[in-house]
Amino acid sequence: MSTTRTELDQTRWGKAASRWRDVSPEDWNSVEWQLRNLVRTPDQLNDLLRIPDDEAASLLRLKKQFRFAISPYYFSLIDRQDPLDPIRRMIVPSSVEETGDGDSDPLSERDDQVAPGLVHRYPDRVLFVVTSFCSSYCRFCIRKRNWSVSDAASSRDEIDQAIAYLREHDEVRDVLISGGDPLTLPLEQLDYILTRVRSVPSVEFVRIGSREPVMLPMRFTNDLLRLLDKHGPLWINTHFNHPREITPEAAAACEKLARLGIPLGNQTVVLAGVNDDAATIKELFHRLLKIRVRPYYLFQCDRVVGADHLRTSVWKGVEIMESLRGHTTGLAVPNFMIDAPGGGGKIPFMPNYLVSAAPGRVVLRNYEGALFSYSERGTDSGEMPANSVSDLADGKSQRILPQGQQHYLRREGRPANGGRKRKGSSETAK
Numbered sequence: 001m002s003t004t005r006t007e008l009d010q011t012r013w014g015k016a017a018s019r020w021r022d023v024s025p026e027d028w029n030s031v032e033w034q035l036r037n038l039v040r041t042p043d044q045l046n047d048l049l050r051i052p053d054d055e056a057a058s059l060l061r062l063k064k065q066f067r068f069a070i071s072p073y074y075f076s077l078i079d080r081q082d083p084l085d086p087i088r089r090m091i092v093p094s095s096v097e098e099t100g101d102g103d104s105d106p107l108s109e110r111d112d113q114v115a116p117g118l119v120h121r122y123p124d125r126v127l128f129v130v131t132s133f134c135s136s137y138c139r140f141c142i143r144k145r146n147w148s149v150s151d152a153a154s155s156r157d158e159i160d161q162a163i164a165y166l167r168e169h170d171e172v173r174d175v176l177i178s179g180g181d182p183l184t185l186p187l188e189q190l191d192y193i194l195t196r197v198r199s200v201p202s203v204e205f206v207r208i209g210s211r212e213p214v215m216l217p218m219r220f221t222n223d224l225l226r227l228l229d230k231h232g233p234l235w236i237n238t239h240f241n242h243p244r245e246i247t248p249e250a251a252a253a254c255e256k257l258a259r260l261g262i263p264l265g266n267q268t269v270v271l272a273g274v275n276d277d278a279a280t281i282k283e284l285f286h287r288l289l290k291i292r293v294r295p296y297y298l299f300q301c302d303r304v305v306g307a308d309h310l311r312t313s314v315w316k317g318v319e320i321m322e323s324l325r326g327h328t329t330g331l332a333v334p335n336f337m338i339d340a341p342g343g344g345g346k347i348p349f350m351p352n353y354l355v356s357a358a359p360g361r362v363v364l365r366n367y368e369g370a371l372f373s374y375s376e377r378g379t380d381s382g383e384m385p386a387n388s389v390s391d392l393a394d395g396k397s398q399r400i401l402p403q404g405q406q407h408y409l410r411r412e413g414r415p416a417n418g419g420r421k422r423k424g425s426s427e428t429a430k
Contacts, residue, residue: 100308117153326367
């Protein structure tokens with residue numbers, strides 16, 4: 001019997017293919033064991049990945065500037081035979097982080113900080129950074145600044161200062177609790193934060209940003225789930241970037257959250273060598289929907305220091321969006337966003353489906369490349385053959401259709417790519 005791709009993959013990554021293959025299920029599924037065994041030194045990385053000497057020397061220098069740690073669970077997803085493995089590129093520090101430009105605070109969050117950990121940029125919502133700790137550290141993290149000197153609200157006094165600001169600003173309806181990763185906090189601290197935020201009368205929505213469903217899904221113990229349920233309704237946005245991250249463990253964690261009635265969204269970053277192709281993104285989004293996680297944002301990678309090697313052109317994101325809109329369910333189509341430098345906020349950057357505009361009429365392009373004249377005044381009546389966009393803008397015709405598209409061939413009853421003709425056709429399907 002031939003070996004399937006799935007069977008082959010299972011020999012290259014996962015617990016059974018890792019250094020921890022003989023760890024008991026009880027230990028492997030223990031948060032405490034995972035945290036005690038974090039991969040966090042150049043020597044450990046060298047032992048696991050056989051890093052060249054010059055690379056190891058670079059990691060020693062980087063360790064003084066950029067924190068790194070990787071849980072055994074997440075590390076096991078790396079194909080150690082592939083030096084360009086996408087999981088490795090996201091999580092393992094590399095000498096390329098010493099080159100290139102970038103900012104420590106690319107979104108200028110500190111400029112909009114109004115209290116410890118509290119960033120007020122948008123009219124009715126705030127970001128509340130409550131920790132700088134993660135169980136594993138992404139190399140493209142926008143808050144690398146907090147790895148050395150944290151501006152998170154880490155004490156109860158600092159949390160209370162932020163809550164005092166919220167009480168004085170009743171225009172704030174929506175609080176996004178982030179970090180680091182807030183779901184790594186001790187339950188007592190997380191309970192205090194959620195209780196205090198919920199005590200503000202004007203706060204209507206509480207969101208949590210967490211990558212723990214991806215990095216450490218065993219985090220979602222019954223105790224944590226009860227705490228989250230106590231403070232509902234909550235919304236959680238997580239952060240899957242590659243299909244391989246959707247393991248049975250990650251799916252089970254998302255299932256537990258969904259069964260509590262917590263809506264789950266996902267924010268993906270377009271990363272060079274990781275997911276910067278339409279097929280990978282489409283597979284990721286389809287698999288997310290299967291575990292009840294809705295693709296929410298697709299982000300351009302920010303210009304954070306040490307991440308130049310992971311950034312793509314903005315047009316790569318547009319190309320990916322073109323491959324999604326109309327070609328798959330709308331549930332799998334997020335908004336492609338660029339977080340403007342200098343604190344400009346999130347700006348959608350999408351394919352342009354508006355081709356032309358005239359008084360009372362616009363010309364639109366659909367996902368197939370077909371052009372349509374849309375009148376704001378009532379029913380279109382132009383039926384003349386169109387030779388140009390100008391004819392559509394003038395209302396002389398309703399559409400210009402591309403040739404050979406299956407959609408329109410089906411309408412005309414002609415076979416599309418060898419398909420059957422519709423009932424009533426005189427041509428017999430072969």
